[in-house]
Amino acid sequence: MIRFEHVGKDYAGWTAIEDLSLTVEKGEFCVLIGPSGSGKTTTLKMINRLIEHDRGRILFEGTEIRSFAPEELRRRMGYAIQSIGLFPHWTVEENIGAVPKLLGWPRGRIRDRVTELLEMLTLDPVRYRARYPRHLSGGEQQRVGVARALAANPSVLLMDEPFGALDPVTRDTLQAEMLRIQAASGTTVVLVTHDIDEAIRLASRIVILDHGRIVQSGSPRDILAAPANDFVADFLGRSDRGLRLLAAERVGDRMRRGEVATGEPLPVDASLREALSLFVARNVDRLPVRDGDGTPLGSIHLADLVRPPSSDAKP
Numbered sequence: 345m346i347r348f349e350h351v352g353k354d355y356a357g358w359t360a361i362e363d364l365s366l367t368v369e370k371g372e373f374c375v376l377i378g379p380s381g382s383g384k385t386t387t388l389k390m391i392n393r394l395i396e397h398d399r400g401r402i403l404f405e406g407t408e409i410r411s412f413a414p415e416e417l418r419r420r421m422g423y424a425i426q427s428i429g430l431f432p433h434w435t436v437e438e439n440i441g442a443v444p445k446l447l448g449w450p451r452g453r454i455r456d457r458v459t460e461l462l463e464m465l466t467l468d469p470v471r472y473r474a475r476y477p478r479h480l481s482g483g484e485q486q487r488v489g490v491a492r493a494l495a496a497n498p499s500v501l502l503m504d505e506p507f508g509a510l511d512p513v514t515r516d517t518l519q520a521e522m523l524r525i526q527a528a529s530g531t532t533v534v535l536v537t538h539d540i541d542e543a544i545r546l547a548s549r550i551v552i553l554d555h556g557r558i559v560q561s562g563s564p565r566d567i568l569a570a571p572a573n574d575f576v577a578d579f580l581g582r583s584d585r586g587l588r589l590l591a592a593e594r595v596g597d598r599m600r601r602g603e604v605a606t607g608e609p610l611p612v613d614a615s616l617r618e619a620l621s622l623f624v625a626r627n628v629d630r631l632p633v634r635d636g637d638g639t640p641l642g643s644i645h646l647a648d649l650v651r652p653p654s655s656d657a658k659p
């Protein structure tokens with residue numbers, strides 16, 4: 345879907361990105377993470393030509409991105425940023441409908457899509473569609489920014505700290521919503537964050553950058569289980585690495601299918617970290633597991649958290 349081949353970028357003779365090669369497959373949720381100044385935003389913005397690369401090639405669906413007009417690339421790639429960038433003199437509806445309008449969608453279809461997106465992002469369409477950005481809280485503006493990026497069903501979504509300014513509860517809700525939207529739509533996402541826990545929760549693949557180079561790339565679990573070097577181990581937080589490994593796995597990966605246990609059940613898609621928290625909070629060593637409809641599926645034992653995953657225990 346997106347392929348970087350030996351890409352380089354200099355700012356005034358200083359190399360910000362050095363020989364970066366990376367392939368983001370269709371449907372992947374790729375999270376770029378690294379210290380401040382490591383080149384995350386530059387890498388992201390090179391994809392939609394907000395920043396032009398100096399060396400190497402970047403391909404979008406097999407075609408060099410320089411063959412596309414920048415406007416065409418930006419219409420096909422949703423883009424959401426922390427500072428939001430909503431048009432201040434346009435209503436919420438006009439902001440969200442900007443790209444569909446450019447694409448010539450009929451007015452009724454745009455209206456329906458705006459309603460659908462506002463509902464998806466838990467903003468009441470009746471209350472919000474005619475408001476101007478200055479009449480929204482920061483978190484509401486961020487949600488409208490995400491809705492705008494999703495509006496025309498882009499095949500690629502580029503996101504630069506889109507949940508950065510949100511309180512933890514709203515951030516948690518939006519992260520869950522993002523995962524749901526991405527799983528349902530198969531959109532390819534490239535997201536920049538500073539937050540390692542956000543990366544572990546969202547990514548199918550984490551790419552760790554340092555000084556404009558990729559230091560490690562892999563699934564959250566693989567990176568946490570085997571950091572490539574001391575820099576990565578420090579970055580993952582040495583003392584929290586075990587807890588983060590638990591956060592990277594689902595209860596469904598470890599549960600004992602069909603076994604009965606008593607108590608308030610745990611959802612099958614909860615993380616093992618959430619399970620650990622419940623074991624401790626309830627002072628128990630086994631918990632029942634249910635699916636999204638509440639149907640009992642089995643149980644999980646405290647000891648299962650340190651058992652290697654078995655191949656036949658998928659939900």
Ligand SMILES: Nc1ncnc2c1ncn2[C@@H]1O[C@H](COP(=O)(O)OP(=O)(O)OP(=O)(O)O)[C@@H](O)[C@H]1O
Binds near residue numbers: 379380384387
């Ligand atoms: N327009 C520019 N002119 C000169 N230097 C730049 C420019 N844009 C970025 N840089 C430099 O390039 C490096 C990479 O910047 P970039 O914004 O990609 O990093 P980042 O990893 O996204 O950082 P942060 O996490 O702080 O947002 C930084 O050292 C930055 O100062």
